[in-house]
Amino acid sequence: MAELNGVPVELAQIQALALTNYGHFTSMRVDDGRVRGLALHMERLRRDCRTLFGVSLDTERVRALARRALPPAGSTTIRVTIFDPGLDLGRPVSARSPHVLVTSRPAGALPLPPLRVRSTAYTRDIPTVKSIGLFASLHHRRQAQLDGFDDALFIDQDQYVSEGGTWNIGFFDGSRVIWPEAECLVGVTMELLKGTHDHDTAPVRLADVTDMRAAFATNAAIGVRALSSINGVELSESHEVIDLIRKEYTEIEGDVL
Known part of the structure; x- marks a missing residue:
C-alpha cells in the first residue's frame, strides 16, 4: 500500500523523492490498531518538518492518512515519509510544501535473532x-x-x-x-x-x-x-x-x- 496525501501514489509524484533524497520519516509498528509511543512519533514528524521545511505539520491529518493503511486486525509496519515533490535542486529553500507519503508492509514476528x-x-x-x-x-x-x-x-x-x-x-x-x-x-x-x-x-x-x-x-x-x-x-x-x-x-x- 502506498498513498500520497490519501491518494494512490503515481510514479511522477515520487520522482523527487528518488532523485533528490530530501525528506524525513518515521516508522511505526501497529498492533491491532495501536502504536507504542504514538505521541513521540508525531512529535518527531512535527519537529523534523520544521527543521527541513520550515513549516508546521498537521499531525492529526497524518494520523488520519496513516489509518487508511491499517489492516482490520493483526500487525503491520507503517512508514510515514514527509517530502516536497516540487523540490528544486538549485533552490531547495523553496521547498515549503511537504506532502505525506504513507506506505505499509507486514510486521515481522518478534523477537528477532541476536x-x-x-x-x-x-x-x-x-x-x-x-x-x-x-x-x-x-x-x-x-x-x-x-x-x-x-x-x-x-x-x-x-x-x-x-x-x-x-x-x-x-x-x-x-x-x-x-x-x-x-x-x-x-x-x-x-x-x-x-x-x-x-x-x-x-x-x-x-x-x-x-x-x-x-x-x-x-x-x-x-x-x-x-x-x-x-x-x-x-x-x-x-x-x-x-x-x-x-x-x-x-x-x-x-x-x-
Missing part, C-alpha cells in the same frame, strides 16, 4: 533528524555483512559508541543499563524504555565493551533485539536483563492510531 556487529567510524548528517538519506547507513551495513557480520555499529573519531544505522544501542554492565551519551538519533523505543527501566546515560568507549555483560538494539520495528557480539567480543544473548527489558516494552500499552 545480531553480530562490528564497529565503523561514522556520524550521520544531522543525527537528530530521521532523514530518508540512508545511503551511508546501508553502505556500512553492507560492508559489515560482506565481512561476515550482521550490521554496523557507529563510533565517532574518539572511539565513542553512538548508534547503529537504524537502531539505538543499550548496554548492561552487570548492575545498570547504560545508554550511550553521544550524538545520535533518539529513537522512540529507546525513549519509551527510559521511562520503564532504571538507567544511566554515559559515554561508552569501544574499549568499554569488554566490561559489558549484555547489549541490545532497539527500534520500533524490532523492539528489543539482543547483540551476541561486538567486534568479536562475545556478549550474553540470553541475559535476564534483556528478557526483562523486552517484557517491559511489550507491556507498554499502545495508543489508538
